[in-house]
Amino acid sequence: MSSYDSGLTRLYTDFRGHELWYFIISYIGVLILQDSYFYFTHRLFHHPLLFQKLHQGHHQSRHPTPWTSFAFDPLEAVVQSLFFIVIVYLIPLHFITLIAVLITMTIWAVVNHLGLDRLPLSFPHHWLGKWFIGPAHxxxxxxxxxxxxxxxxxxxxxxxxxxxxxxxxxIRE
Incomplete structure (x- = not known):
């Protein structure tokens, strides 16, 4: 029997379980938590003692392409996947919310690895875009x-x- 079938995870499928605002808040909240987790683990992966074992494969591309977004060292992939393994035990999430986060993560990673020559350097650097990571960043x-x-x-x-x-x-030049 799986953790989901046993009721150990906080995943649910019934739309009547929460109001619409909760779907939106939980989606945004998971993105913020994932960004925080990613920032600190990613920064840790760049430590000289860990870089070669955990993250060097991703940086084989000095000029990233969309394929670079899928280039992970095996241990890095395990560490990043731990976020989702833990989050489904802590936060009540509808399956669709979890899928939406995974789709967002995938599309965001591909777009951010388009490189400088695929989109204008100024994309997406309007007033709101300064808060988000884009290909130039x-x-x-x-x-x-x-x-x-x-x-x-x-x-x-x-x-x-x-x-x-x-x-x-x-980006202003």
């Missing part, structure tokens, strides 16, 4: 390993000083 991470560790948002990079200090100027 993540491409700099592949060129300069010590900056831009986030997955969806620039929050942790800005707060913890891992935002490239020249990034704002570079």
């Amino acid at each position: 993540h491409s700099l991470h592949h060129l300069k390993y010590q900056v831009h560790y986030g997955l969806y948002f620039t929050f942790w990079d800005n707060i913890l000083g891992t935002q490239d200090p020249n990034y704002e100027r570079k």
Whole structure:
């Protein structure tokens, strides 16, 4: 019998279990939690003692392509998947919400690995876009390993000083 069948997870399928606002809040909340988890594990993967074992394969592409978004070292994939294994035991989530997060993560990763030459450098850097990671932001991470560790948002990079200090100027040029 699975953890779901035993009622150990917080996953549910009945739409009557929560109001519509909960689906929206839980989706956004999981994205924020995943971004935080990703930021700190990703930054840890760049530590010199761990980089070669956990993350070097992803950085084989100095100029990322959409395929780069699927290039994970096996241990890195395990560590990143732990987030979802834990989250389904902690937060009540409808299966559709979980699927929506997984689809968002996949599309976001592919878009962010399009590289600098696939979209305008200024994309998506309007007032709202400065809070989100886009291809230009993540491409700099592949060129300069010590900056831009986030997955969806620039929050942790800005707060913890891992935002490239020249990034704002570079995207305006």
